[in-house]
Amino acid sequence: MIEARSINKVYEDGTEALKDISFSVKRGESCSIIGPSGCGKTTLLFIFSGLLRPTSGEAIINGEPARLPDMKDVALILQDYGLFPWKNVFENVAIGLEIRGIPGKEIKRTVDSLLKSLNLNGFEKYYPKQLSGGMRQRVAFARALALRPGILLMDEPLSSLDALSRENLQNFLLELWIENKITMLLVTHSIEEAVFLGKKIVVLSPRPGRVVKIVKNPDAGSIEYRDKEEFFEKCREVRQSVEAT
Ligand SMILES: Nc1ncnc2c1ncn2[C@@H]1O[C@H](COP(=O)(O)OP(=O)(O)O)[C@@H](O)[C@H]1O
Ligand SMILES: [Mg+2]
Structure with missing residues (x-):
């Protein structure tokens, strides 16, 4: 469903961001990507979402090279939420559905149910600046999920949140993954988060990012x-390969 085939990325100024990246994620599988700052993680997600082209190699999504605008099945969630400050919570979540011409009643039903599952009901009329970071990120999740993507690409979506909001959203993501069989690719700085959420963990080296190791994590998938004990052991294993880079 998602496959990196020998992806290399060299930016126009000569910066080598990614080197010979290969891995694959099956339909319904979750995969974490971990690596030091600047190793090319965001570059890789942008390539998978069709926003950037690899210099060589291919990013395959649903059997085709990732290319805009045929990315309807893919949602990208970034660290800085990307909400429209002039739209309220309801409008921010509804926007993708409106663009697709979904009837108003159906939009309301979808948005209401998403806001409820993210504990945002009652905040429909609030504007982003009136919300905490954790709430804004939940609105961003609701907006991405409104379109029922089969694939969720996430670039450190929880890294600016406090520990409690972070754990709550990790649980939310895990449940989402279990219930909806979404294919997830999660970039994170946190070893614990990578191990909690990824059935497989791709460890990248410092720039240019290469795959150092792919750690299997079959026990992931429950709160x-x-x-x-297996969780702590797996964290140790991942930490060792991160430190070995
Ligand atoms: N548009 C660009 N032009 C040149 N270099 C870039 C560009 N975007 C990112 N880079 C560089 O590519 C490397 C990888 O960046 P990035 O993918 O953002 O890493 P990460 O997300 O792992 O922190 C960094 O050294 C960064 O400075
Ligand atoms: Mg990044």
Whole structure:
């Protein structure tokens, strides 16, 4: 469903961002990507979302090279929320559905149910500046999920949140993944987050990013995993390969 085939990316100014990146993520699988700052993680997600072209190699989504505008099945969630400050919560979540010409009643039903599942009901008329960081990020999730994407690409979506909001949203993502069989690619700085949410963890080297290791993580997929000995062991294993880079 998602496949990196020997992706290389060299920017116009000669910066080598990614080198020979290959891995694949099956339909319904979740994959975390972890690596030091500047190693090309955002570049890789932009390539998968069709916003950037690789210099060589291919990013395959649903069997085709990732290319705008045929990316209807893909949602990209960024760290800085990307909400429209002049639109309220309801309008921010509804915008993609409106662009697609979905009837108003159906939009309301979809948005109401998403806001409820993200604990945002009652905040429909609030504007982004009136919300905490955690709430804004939940609005961003609601907006992305309104279009029912099969693939969710996330670039450190939780990294600016406090610990509690972060854990709540991690649980939300896990449940979303379990219930909807979404294919997830999550870029994160946090080893614990990578291990909690990724059935597979791709460890990248410092720039230019290469795949150092792909750690299998079959025990991921339950809220309880966070408290298990296997979880701590897996975190140690990932930490060792991150530190070895
Ligand atoms: N448009 C660009 N032109 C030149 N270099 C860039 C551009 N965008 C990012 N880079 C460089 O490419 C490298 C990888 O960046 P990025 O993908 O943002 O890394 P990460 O998300 O892992 O922190 C960095 O050294 C960054 O400075
Ligand atoms: Mg980045």
